[in-house]
Amino acid sequence: MKLLTANFISCAVKACKSSPLSFPLHFRDAELASKPVPYNPLLLSNLLPRLDWAALVTSSKELGFTLPETKPELPRLSASSFAATTGDGDMNMDGGAVGEEDEKTLRMLHKVLMETEVVEGKMVCGSCGFEYGIHQTVGNFLLPSHLV
Amino acid sequence: MADYEDQHVHQVYEKIASHFSATRYKPWPIVHEFLSTLPPGSVGVDVGCGNGKYLNVNPNVFIVGSDRCENLVKIAKDQAPTQDVATADILSQPHRPSSFDFALSIAVIHHLSSPERRVEAIASILELLKPAGEGRALLYVWALEQKNSRRGWDENSEQDVLVPWVLTKQFKEPSKKKGESAESESGSGSGSTEKAADSEESKPFLRYYHLYKQGELEDNVKSAGGNVLKSGYEKDNWWAIVERTTE
Numbered sequence: 228m229k230l231l232t233a234n235f236i237s238c239a240v241k242a243c244k245s246s247p248l249s250f251p252l253h254f255r256d257a258e259l260a261s262k263p264v265p266y267n268p269l270l271l272s273n274l275l276p277r278l279d280w281a282a283l284v285t286s287s288k289e290l291g292f293t294l295p296e297t298k299p300e301l302p303r304l305s306a307s308s309f310a311a312t313t314g315d316g317d318m319n320m321d322g323g324a325v326g327e328e329d330e331k332t333l334r335m336l337h338k339v340l341m342e343t344e345v346v347e348g349k350m351v352c353g354s355c356g357f358e359y360g361i362h363q364t365v366g367n368f369l370l371p372s373h374l375v
Numbered sequence: 376m377a378d379y380e381d382q383h384v385h386q387v388y389e390k391i392a393s394h395f396s397a398t399r400y401k402p403w404p405i406v407h408e409f410l411s412t413l414p415p416g417s418v419g420v421d422v423g424c425g426n427g428k429y430l431n432v433n434p435n436v437f438i439v440g441s442d443r444c445e446n447l448v449k450i451a452k453d454q455a456p457t458q459d460v461a462t463a464d465i466l467s468q469p470h471r472p473s474s475f476d477f478a479l480s481i482a483v484i485h486h487l488s489s490p491e492r493r494v495e496a497i498a499s500i501l502e503l504l505k506p507a508g509e510g511r512a513l514l515y516v517w518a519l520e521q522k523n524s525r526r527g528w529d530e531n532s533e534q535d536v537l538v539p540w541v542l543t544k545q546f547k548e549p550s551k552k553k554g555e556s557a558e559s560e561s562g563s564g565s566g567s568t569e570k571a572a573d574s575e576e577s578k579p580f581l582r583y584y585h586l587y588k589q590g591e592l593e594d595n596v597k598s599a600g601g602n603v604l605k606s607g608y609e610k611d612n613w614w615a616i617v618e619r620t621t622e
Binding site: 228231237241244264267269270271272273304306364365368369370 | 463475
C-alpha cells in the first residue's frame with residue numbers, strides 16, 4: 228500500500244464512517260520498501276490540492292518520515308508544460324516549467340507518496356479498533372460477518 | 376444472499392482468476408473515453424477492478440482499484456505499479472467517503488443477487504464521490520438484450536442466470552489434470568462442457584448474473600439516490616454515467 232492510498236482509505240465498518248477517528252487509519256508494525264515508479268510531475272502537482280495534508284503528516288510519522296507541517300505550495304502544471312516522455316518513462320519538462328525549489332518538492336512528494344510501499348503490516352481504526360492486515364503490499368479490508 | 380454470492384461469485388473468481396485475467400485485456404471504448412478525458416490529478420476508485428485492466432489507461436490520474444477476489448487484486452497490483460489496489464467488498468468499502476473525483480464499476484453490480492443489494496451497491500459507490508458537478512461514476516452491467524451475442528438472450532429471457540466458466544487445461548492446478556480442456560465461457564451447455572463433466576475438476580464454474588433490462592440500471596441509480604447524466608448500450612452491456620443528487 229502506498230502512503231498516497233492511505234490518504235483515501237478509512238474504516239470499512241459502516242458505524243465508523245461518521246466518526247472523525249476512522250480516518251486516517253493508523254499504521255502499525257509496518258515494513259517498508261521503496262518501489263521505483265516513473266516520475267510524473269503533472270499528476271503530482273494536480274494531486275496535491277486533493278490531499279488531506281494533516282492526515283498525510285500523521286501517516287508519515289507512523290512510518291518514520293517527517294513532512295512539513297503545512298502543505299507545500301506548487302504551481303499546478305498543465306499538459307502543455309511537457310514534451311515527450313524519456314526512455315525510462317519519466318516526464319520530460321520543458322526548460323523553465325518548474326523552478327529548482329518546486330522540483331525538489333515534487334521529487335520529495337514522488338518519493339513519499341508514490342514510491343513508498345507498506346509491504347507488510349496493519350492499519351488500525353481509531354474508532355472501533357479493528358485491525359486490517361497488509362500482506363505483500365495489498366491491504367485486506369474484508370470484514371468478518373459480525374461487522375458487516 | 377451473501378452466502379449465495381460467496382459460492383456463485385466470489386469463490387468462482389478466486390478459482391478462475393488467472394484464466395479470467397488472460398481473457399480480459401482490451402478496454403471497452405466508453406470506459407476508455409471516460410478515463411481519457413479526466414483532468415490530470417483526478418483521484419478515483421475502480422470498484423471491482425478485476426485484473427486492473429483500466430488502471431493504466433490514463434497515467435495522469437490516480438486510481439485505487441478494489442476487488443472482492445484476492446487473486447485478481449494481486450494480478451492488478453503487478454500490472455499497475457503507479458496505481459494501488461485493495462481487497463474489499465462493494466457493500467463495505469474502505470474508500471474515504473465524498474472524496475473521489477470519479478468512480479468506475481465495470482461488470483460488477485450484476486453479480487449481486489437481489490434488487491435491494493444492487494441498489495445498495497450503487498449507493499455505496501455514489502457515497503464515495505464528491506458532490507454533484509465535481510464527482511461522476513461510470514457503471515456498466517450485462518444486458519438481457521443481446522440477441523446477436525453468443526448467448527443469444529433477448530428481452531423475454533430469464534434475468535437471473537448462472538453462467539458457466541470452464542477452465543482450459545493450462546490454467547488448472549497441476550495436480551488435478553483430468554478431463555478435457557474446453558472452451559472458456561462456453562454457454563452452450565453441450566459439446567465440450569458436457570464431455571468434461573465426468574471429472575470433478577473439469578466441471579464448469581457457475582457464476583451468478585442478473586441481466587439488466589433496458590431502463591433498469593437508470594431505475595436502480597434513482598433508487599440509490601443518484602442522478603443519471605448519460606446512459607446507453609454498448610456491445611451487450613448497459614452503461615450509465617451518474618452523480619450524486621444535489622441536496
